[in-house]
Amino acid sequence: MSERRRAAANRTTLNAQFRRWLKDHAGRKHQADAAIATIHLLRGEIATGGRRFTRDEMNER
Secondary structure, three states: OOOOHHHHHHOHHHHHHHHHHHHHHHHHHHHHHHHHHHHHHHOOOOOOOOOOOOHHHHHHO
16 A cells, blocks of 8 residues: 555545654654663763673663
8 A cells, every 4th residue: 555545544644644753753863862861871870889780680670
């Protein structure tokens, strides 16, 4: 099915679909940037004394 037909079936336009995709894409980029910034911030706040944790230890809840 063509994108134009899919848009018509969803009662929207290709432009509206593209705008929605672009907004979602930009939102994911913003979330990733925020997560990386948090990681960098926490690196300076949390001290492990050089200890490396196993995968199981890091995933414990």
